[in-house]
Each structure stands twice: as C-alpha cells, then as structure tokens.
Amino acid sequence: MAETTRFMDAALEEARKAAERGEVPIGAVVVFDGRIIASAGNRTRELNDVTAHAEIVAIREASAVLNDERLAGADLYVTLEPCTMCAAAISFARIRRLYYGADDPKGGAVDSGVRFFGSPTCHHAPDVYSGLAERESAEILRDFFASKR
Amino acid sequence: MAETTRFMDAALEEARKAAERGEVPIGAVVVFDGRIIASAGNRTRELNDVTAHAEIVAIREASAVLNDERLAGADLYVTLEPCTMCAAAISFARIRRLYYGADDPKGGAVDSGVRFFGSPTCHHAPDVYSGLAERESAEILRDFFASKR
Numbered sequence A, B: 001m002a003e004t005t006r007f008m009d010a011a012l013e014e015a016r017k018a019a020e021r022g023e024v025p026i027g028a029v030v031v032f033d034g035r036i037i038a039s040a041g042n043r044t045r046e047l048n049d050v051t052a053h054a055e056i057v058a059i060r061e062a063s064a065v066l067n068d069e070r071l072a073g074a075d076l077y078v079t080l081e082p083c084t085m086c087a088a089a090i091s092f093a094r095i096r097r098l099y100y101g102a103d104d105p106k107g108g109a110v111d112s113g114v115r116f117f118g119s120p121t122c123h124h125a126p127d128v129y130s131g132l133a134e135r136e137s138a139e140i141l142r143d144f145f146a147s148k149r
Helices: A002-020 A054-066 A084-092 A134-148 B002-020 B054-066 B084-092 B134-148
Strands: A027-032 A035-041 A075-080 A097-102 A127-130 B027-032 B035-041 B075-080 B097-102 B127-130
Touching (some): A002 A027, A002 A054, A002 A097, A002 A134, A027 A054, A035 A054, A054 A075, A054 A084, A075 A134, A084 B084, A097 A134, B002 B027, B002 B035, B002 B054, B002 B075, B002 B097, B002 B134, B054 B075, B054 B084, B097 B134
Parallel strands (some): A097 A127
Antiparallel strands (some): B027 B035, B027 B075
16 A cells, blocks of 8 residues: 555656646556556647657556566556546556546546446456545646646 | 548558558558648557557657647548547547548447547547548458468
C-alpha cells in the first residue's frame, strides 16, 4: 500500500509539472519490477499532438525502455480516469494493473463512457483500481481550469 | 469521386508498403485543401509502439505539417475501420470526414464495437464514408496473414 501511494505521488508530481507547462494537468507513471520505468505528463500543447496524453507518452517511453511493445507485467498509475484512446492503448500494451485517481464522467472510458475494458472488442483488460489520491488528482485539474478563467 | 479513389489508392499503397516491412498492412493518408499532407502505414513493430497505428502516425504527421493539433477541415482515408484508440484520436483531432475501406468487426470502433462516434463521451464526430476499396483493403490483410501461417 505504501508503494502504491509512492507511485501515485509520482504521477501527481507529473500532473503538477504539466500544469506549470500550461498543459491540462494529468500525470502518469509506468511501474515494472517494483520501480518506475517511465513517467510523463500531458504534452498535447507542447507537441501539437492530440495523442500526447500522459498515458500514451508514458507507455511509449516504457516500450522504448523495455524494447518491447507489450508491457506485460507492467502497471500504470494515472491521475485521471483514462479516455477512450488511452484505455485502448493500455489494452494493446497489455498493462497488468491500472491505478487511477479521479473519475472523468465526461471523457473517461473505464468506469464511464464506453467502458472499453468490458466491451467485446477489448481483447486484454487490466485489473483496475480507482479512487487513489482522488481528491488531490481532481483538485490539480480544478485549480488549473479555475486559473484559466 | 475520382479524387476519393485517388486518395484511397494512396492509403492502399501505404498498406502494401507496411506489409513489405512485415507490419500488419493498414495504410492511411490525411488530406487537406485537396492534397495529401501526411501518409503512413502501420509501424507498431518497427517502433515497438502499440500506438503507432497508421491513423495515429498520419495524424501526428499532419499536425506537425499544419503546426496545429486540431485538424479541422482535414479528411482521413484509411484502409481498415479504425480501432477504439484511433477513433478517439480522430475525434480529438477534429477530422472532418473519415473514409475507410474494410470493416473490422473484431477490433473496429466506428460501425463495430463501441461505435465511439455515437457515444455520449464523443465530443466531435467526423462524417463517415465506409466501404471504399473494401475488397482490396481486406485482400491485402488476408494475403498478409495467409503468408504468415
């Protein structure tokens, strides 16, 4: 449990760093064999790339580190419920466990929206643990959007 | 109509080139202002990257060309019905029209699976035209998998 908190804290730190860069503050880390092998915040604005969500950037980095497109045995920690694009990428990468912070009823695809992991076209589903650091994850997002208004 | 055929032919050519590289043969092009601004085949194996589907690679390239993460007014041609990940990326990129070849009942997310563009968490849906060069798109895939057996 202490480990889980530590990894989620690292994802929250990535979210905060994303906010400092003017990006929607969502952060993610990939954990393999008890250590963080990739960490990323949202980079869509910086890279002019709608696919550069924190989860996608972290998964691509983890695949480069392991030299394998499949991340079997790896766990992903992310501050917000993954969207439809990221849920599918998580499935394709064969992520073992997904830990996420705040729910995203408007854009999420795990416990909201298309609930991809339970759909017939999903061929690998991670174990899902939600609500970790939920309040803090949501607050970082709320503060960011409040400061933009 | 002749234009549509020309652009779909370019996507098919990308699919054939992907097969030559040993990749699952799917190809895509992005068209803006009447010309192809990005074209790509599937590169998941080469890049060790599960997110490197033809559509994602083409969208990222088009965003780099236009220096804009939003591809409003751009059309995407792809040989196979986009998967859940790609359908969401197409939505995020604000693609105007989606033209696709063969259906993909096992992995598609447009007219199969989660039918993302009709779901409440989809906030932009392209106009969809399906069945273009359907037979040829499917044949390229069938031949590829037959040769692997």
